[in-house]
Amino acid sequence: MKKTIVIAGAAGEGINTAAQFVERMVKEKGLYFLSYKNYMSRVRGGYNFTTLTVSDIPVHSICEEADFFLALNDEATQSARAHMAPNGMIATTEARTGEGIVSLKSEALAAIKNKNSGTMAGVGAIAAYLGFDKENLSHLEQAKWSEAINQQNAEAAALGYDLFKAVEHPAWQLKTPEKPQIMLNGNTAVALGAIAAGAGFYCAYPMAPSTGIMAYLMKKQKETHMLVEQAEDEIAAMMAAIGAASNGVRAMTGTSGGGFSLMVEALGFAAVSEVPLVACNVQRPGPATGLPTRTEQADLLFTLFASQGEFARIVLAPTSVSDAFYTTFRAFNLAEKYQVPVLILTDQYLADSTVTTDRFNTEALKIERYVQAAPIDDYKRYDFESYIGNRKYPGIDSQSVIMTDSHVHDVYGHVSEAKDVTIALKKKMMHKMTMILSDLNQPELVGVSDYTHLLIAWGSTAGVVREAVQLLNDNGQKTAALCFSDIYPMAENVLDDYMKPGITLVNVEGNATNQFGKLLRMETGVKYTHSINRYDGRPFTAKGIMQSMEVIINE
Amino acid sequence: MNNPFKLNTKTTWCPGCGNFSILECLNQTLESLSLTPQDVLVVSGIGQAAKLPHYLHAHGMNTLHGRAVPAAMGAHVANPKLKLILTSGDGDTYGEGGNHLLHGIRRNLDIVHMVHDNQVYGLTKGQGSPTTAFGQVTRLQYDGMKSDPLNPMAFAISIGCGFVARSFSGDPEHLKSVLKAAMAYKGYALIDILQPCVSFNQVNTFKWYKDRVFKLPETYDPHDKVRAFEMAQLFGDEGIPIGILYEETKTDFLGRFNHLEKPLVQYDRSPKAVESLLDELL
Numbered sequence: 001m002k003k004t005i006v007i008a009g010a011a012g013e014g015i016n017t018a019a020q021f022v023e024r025m026v027k028e029k030g031l032y033f034l035s036y037k038n039y040m041s042r043v044r045g046g047y048n049f050t051t052l053t054v055s056d057i058p059v060h061s062i063c064e065e066a067d068f069f070l071a072l073n074d075e076a077t078q079s080a081r082a083h084m085a086p087n088g089m090i091a092t093t094e095a096r097t098g099e100g101i102v103s104l105k106s107e108a109l110a111a112i113k114n115k116n117s118g119t120m121a122g123v124g125a126i127a128a129y130l131g132f133d134k135e136n137l138s139h140l141e142q143a144k145w146s147e148a149i150n151q152q153n154a155e156a157a158a159l160g161y162d163l164f165k166a167v168e169h170p171a172w173q174l175k176t177p178e179k180p181q182i183m184l185n186g187n188t189a190v191a192l193g194a195i196a197a198g199a200g201f202y203c204a205y206p207m208a209p210s211t212g213i214m215a216y217l218m219k220k221q222k223e224t225h226m227l228v229e230q231a232e233d234e235i236a237a238m239m240a241a242i243g244a245a246s247n248g249v250r251a252m253t254g255t256s257g258g259g260f261s262l263m264v265e266a267l268g269f270a271a272v273s274e275v276p277l278v279a280c281n282v283q284r285p286g287p288a289t290g291l292p293t294r295t296e297q298a299d300l301l302f303t304l305f306a307s308q309g310e311f312a313r314i315v316l317a318p319t320s321v322s323d324a325f326y327t328t329f330r331a332f333n334l335a336e337k338y339q340v341p342v343l344i345l346t347d348q349y350l351a352d353s354t355v356t357t358d359r360f361n362t363e364a365l366k367i368e369r370y371v372q373a374a375p376i377d378d379y380k381r382y383d384f385e386s387y388i389g390n391r392k393y394p395g396i397d398s399q400s401v402i403m404t405d406s407h408v409h410d411v412y413g414h415v416s417e418a419k420d421v422t423i424a425l426k427k428k429m430m431h432k433m434t435m436i437l438s439d440l441n442q443p444e445l446v447g448v449s450d451y452t453h454l455l456i457a458w459g460s461t462a463g464v465v466r467e468a469v470q471l472l473n474d475n476g477q478k479t480a481a482l483c484f485s486d487i488y489p490m491a492e493n494v495l496d497d498y499m500k501p502g503i504t505l506v507n508v509e510g511n512a513t514n515q516f517g518k519l520l521r522m523e524t525g526v527k528y529t530h531s532i533n534r535y536d537g538r539p540f541t542a543k544g545i546m547q548s549m550e551v552i553i554n555e
Numbered sequence: 556m557n558n559p560f561k562l563n564t565k566t567t568w569c570p571g572c573g574n575f576s577i578l579e580c581l582n583q584t585l586e587s588l589s590l591t592p593q594d595v596l597v598v599s600g601i602g603q604a605a606k607l608p609h610y611l612h613a614h615g616m617n618t619l620h621g622r623a624v625p626a627a628m629g630a631h632v633a634n635p636k637l638k639l640i641l642t643s644g645d646g647d648t649y650g651e652g653g654n655h656l657l658h659g660i661r662r663n664l665d666i667v668h669m670v671h672d673n674q675v676y677g678l679t680k681g682q683g684s685p686t687t688a689f690g691q692v693t694r695l696q697y698d699g700m701k702s703d704p705l706n707p708m709a710f711a712i713s714i715g716c717g718f719v720a721r722s723f724s725g726d727p728e729h730l731k732s733v734l735k736a737a738m739a740y741k742g743y744a745l746i747d748i749l750q751p752c753v754s755f756n757q758v759n760t761f762k763w764y765k766d767r768v769f770k771l772p773e774t775y776d777p778h779d780k781v782r783a784f785e786m787a788q789l790f791g792d793e794g795i796p797i798g799i800l801y802e803e804t805k806t807d808f809l810g811r812f813n814h815l816e817k818p819l820v821q822y823d824r825s826p827k828a829v830e831s832l833l834d835e836l837l
Contacts, residue, residue: 180837182833182836182837183836184836188836192832196826197826198825200633200819200824201632201633201819203625203628203629220832222814223831224828224832225814225816225824226819227812227815227819229632231625232625232654232655232657232658233654235625236628236654236655237625239618239619239622239626240625240632242618242629243598243616243628243631243633244629244632244633245629246616247820248634249634249820250824265622266619266622269618269619329826359837360829360833362829365826367824367825394593394614394630394634394637395593395634395636395637395820398593401592401593401614402614403608403609403614403615403617404616404617405609405615405617406601407617414564415609415617
């Protein structure tokens with residue numbers, strides 16, 4: 001069972017506030033949800049909406065058709081019709097009536113002299129629609145507001161609740177999940193992964209949609225004993241992270257595509273100087289400024305090939321909020337094990353989606369530093385034969401002197417132009433790529449085992465595809481999806497276990513050029529025959545993918 | 556006893572280059588402060604001057620062109636116990652790295668930043684630098700420089716740098732005394748070190764500098780910002796003052812983060828750190 005609530009209006013009309021209250025109520029009921037902000041790159045005005053899909057099973061995909069639409073102004077009320085599910089209800093703060101439209105206006109509501117009263121009445125109506133008790137509204141206060149305002153808000157919500165309760169609407173029951181759920185978005189999950197991994201330093205330049213990572217870490221820096229610094233630009237951010245990482249502190253930076261373009265310069269430095277660096281690129285549509293607050297998966301090949309020269313790197317693309325936590329944690333261990341940059345690719349959809357999910361389990365997590373603390377005579381920081389565990393940094397012992405260098409360098413880190421040194425360094429960097437493969441996770445196969453159609457997806461799209469496969473198979477289709485979270489390096493035989501005679505391979509990506517499909521073909525020689533792409537700045541939906549698949553299946 | 560910082564490495568500097576004197580002065584100053592190579596981290600960007608970390612025995616980071624300051628920031632926050640020295644040229648510091656210099660000073664990193672200022676690009680062979688005089692002919696700018704030169708001292712004073720000094724590679728005793736004062740200073744110490752480029756700058760030669768530099772008188776008060784700004788305007792035929800132009804006590808970068816009790820690198824960390832944060836999300 002799944003219900004989708006849409007809250008729409010202009011920036012500044014309280015969409016976020018209303019959404020947060022609804023999220024809180026849903027969480028307190030112990031239900032799963034995924035809430036996604038669809039907002040324009042502006043502070044006031046425009047047309048924004050938040051979509052909240054509530055369910056008794058984990059949610060990976062939003063639904064574009066609203067079962068309940070809360071319209072906070074006239075424009076939203078007018079556009080609501082186009083976004084409704086069958087039998088969907090519209091509640092509006094405007095004085096409008098019609099079939100399926102409920103106006104929240106009343107004399108009692110007008111008597112509450114508070115600009116948010118309409119929005120709060122909408123929150124009350126949503127509670128009534130979801131079948132919650134009026135009691136659930138009692139927690140709707142915010143510490144930052146005065147008691148008077150909180151009181152007015154509670155009254156407005158109660159009015160909305162009573163008003164909607166009296167309106168005929170479908171009743172539905174959701175099963176309550178067994179475990180208590182945590183509520184967070186993808187950016188916070190990445191930040192928590194970094195904290196769990198023992199990151200001491202985070203340095204970034206503000207850029208939507210990545211800023212949430214820095215904001216969370218900054219807010220928590222005292223209790224986590226971290227230092228979080230806003231850099232003057234993204235080159236500085238990554239250089240500072242490298243500076244800290246090369247001095248023994250786990251360090252990270254994060255940005256979006258435009259900022260990553262600047263970081264590219266520093267990326268190669270981390271690689272050649274074998275500094276363990278973790279960076280997150282929260283993708284948004286490009287090129288250039290693109291669509292700052294929207295989503296796309298078009299930086300994959302850029303992230304894979306960014307920088308001059310050839311070197312080893314790891315690219316990971318979490319498929320869900322929960323995966324974002326565990327993957328970020330792993331990124332730090334991998335970075336220090338292989339002394340390479342590890343790049344985490346998320347996107348605005350994952351970053352800004354708030355979900356309830358099972359509490360993260362730290363029992364099995366172990367921080368592994370791969371350093372050499374004992375003094376060594378004639379220590380060679382860049383020993384060409386030694387790959388794992390030979391790392392020292394300044395101050396780790398009382399005798400070593402460590403050189404970190406951006407040139408082709410000898411085993412001590414000093415500049416060299418010798419042929420044999422050049423070759424040895426190159427071979428070391430290339431051999432790391434092979435070694436890393438043993439530590440990367442295989443893609444996850446979901447769906448039926450006797451599939452006729454195999455969908456390929458990576459990153460946040462893989463979460464959505466998972467639900468699409470379920471919908472398709474519920475309708476009698478035989479489909480499966482191969483979900484990639486660990487992207488690169490990629491094994492030549494990665495598809496061997498999944499390619500069967502007669503199956504149709506469908507590549508699903510949030511870009512126009514099938515970048516992952518190209519990567520698969522480049523590394524494995526296997527080419528997809530069909531593709532489903534979305535590049536309008538909006539996330540895929542399970543239903544949308546299902547519909548595209550039905551066309552492909554019926555060809 | 557031999558100076559522990561000295562390395563008998565071949566350099567790629569031209570004979571007669573001011574860098575030799577700067578390196579020697581740095582080695583001697585570090586030794587005079589009873590530091591060991593394990594106590595010191597020398598960070599640089601790219602360029603002839605920036606090769607210096609390879610030529611002494613201490614921890615080193617030879618980073619990217621213009622990017623030494625942010626790399627030094629990261630190193631410093633990780634382990635502030637290391638005495639941090641940044642050594643790079645005028646193109647690296649004032650050109651490619653200008654933005655980082657500005658913000659490094661704003662942060663007041665505890666660092667000694669030595670700028671080897673020869674008013675020309677060396678490693679790329681003779682193009683104009685941010686400090687090359689207006690109209691000066693270079694190997695590239697055959698018709699003369701079309702931009703006004705940057706005044707690094709006035710720039711540093713105006714944006715709040717707490718230690719602004721100038722010295723000359725041709726006066727080692729002076730350079731060492733300024734270096735020593737910079738090392739004792741807690742905060743961003745910028746030293747613009749005038750040096751000849753024997754290969755690519757035929758205007759600002761050893762003699763050119765020698766004839767123009769003069770030591771600030773003992774009566775000079777480096778705490779007078781307006782006076783310092785005035786002195787910073789002097790350059791060229793009217794004479795070039797060397798010494799500490801401006802000094803001011805202010806809280807350094809890490810002093811502004813009072814939640815840290817010890818260097819970041821010394822914290823033991825555990826995945827359990829997220830448990831209380833996860834509780835907040837319940």
